[in-house]
Amino acid sequence: MSPTFKEEQLSYPASWEDEYRKTGFVKEWRLKFPKQFQDHKGSTQLGTLDLFPQYALMFLLRINERAKSITWYKLADSSKDPKGKEKIRKRWRKMRDLMGDKNFEKLQAELRTQGFSTFKGEPDLFCWDPIGRWFFAEAKGKDKLTQSQLDWFQVCHDVLGDLSDIRVYHLVPDS
Numbered sequence: 001m002s003p004t005f006k007e008e009q010l011s012y013p014a015s016w017e018d019e020y021r022k023t024g025f026v027k028e029w030r031l032k033f034p035k036q037f038q039d040h041k042g043s044t045q046l047g048t049l050d051l052f053p054q055y056a057l058m059f060l061l062r063i064n065e066r067a068k069s070i071t072w073y074k075l076a077d078s079s080k081d082p083k084g085k086e087k088i089r090k091r092w093r094k095m096r097d098l099m100g101d102k103n104f105e106k107l108q109a110e111l112r113t114q115g116f117s118t119f120k121g122e123p124d125l126f127c128w129d130p131i132g133r134w135f136f137a138e139a140k141g142k143d144k145l146t147q148s149q150l151d152w153f154q155v156c157h158d159v160l161g162d163l164s165d166i167r168v169y170h171l172v173p174d175s
Contacts, residue, residue, distance in 0.1 A: 002154075003150055003154040003157050004164065004166070005166040006166070007169075008169050008170070009170045009171075010057070010064075010170070010172070012174065014173035017049060017173060020052045022046065024046055026059070028059075032059070032062075049141060053124075054071060056171055058071070060169075065129060067127045069126060069137065070126050071124055072119065073091040073122070075092075076111035076116035076117055076120070076122070077119075078112055079117075079118070095134075098128050098132055099134060106160070107155075107159045107160060110155055110158070114155050116151075121148035123136035124139045125137040125139070136166045137169060138166070140169065145168065
């Protein structure tokens, strides 16, 4: 059985790519949503678009669907390393609030059982709309889904059934 997910295409202004390559962020994102993008410098390597699709998707979902999101939530992380752990716990609290403790714990436990760790295979974003409906979102630029992502999607679907909502967004510059 193959994992269940929805695919969509989203367009963005081509000028965003140049700005991101030069600065590591897009000014428009920070101006419209300063709290969401205050800590996001973007790529640590200027001149690349390595994290661009993820941050562009955060912005486009906020504009188009009024969906808020978190990234780097490391759902399967079981390390004892205290570095950044409080940020992760805060993100997990938000996920628990929206998914429910039982669903969160079942998914987390099964991901760990299946050998996932930190953010291996994890979708880029955990999102929720204004009325609290949640979903996972994966941003794709020129890259394709990996086997570990497909495996993560499958575990999510197996554990949560119809509650699993995974969306893959293919981001393309407008012409």
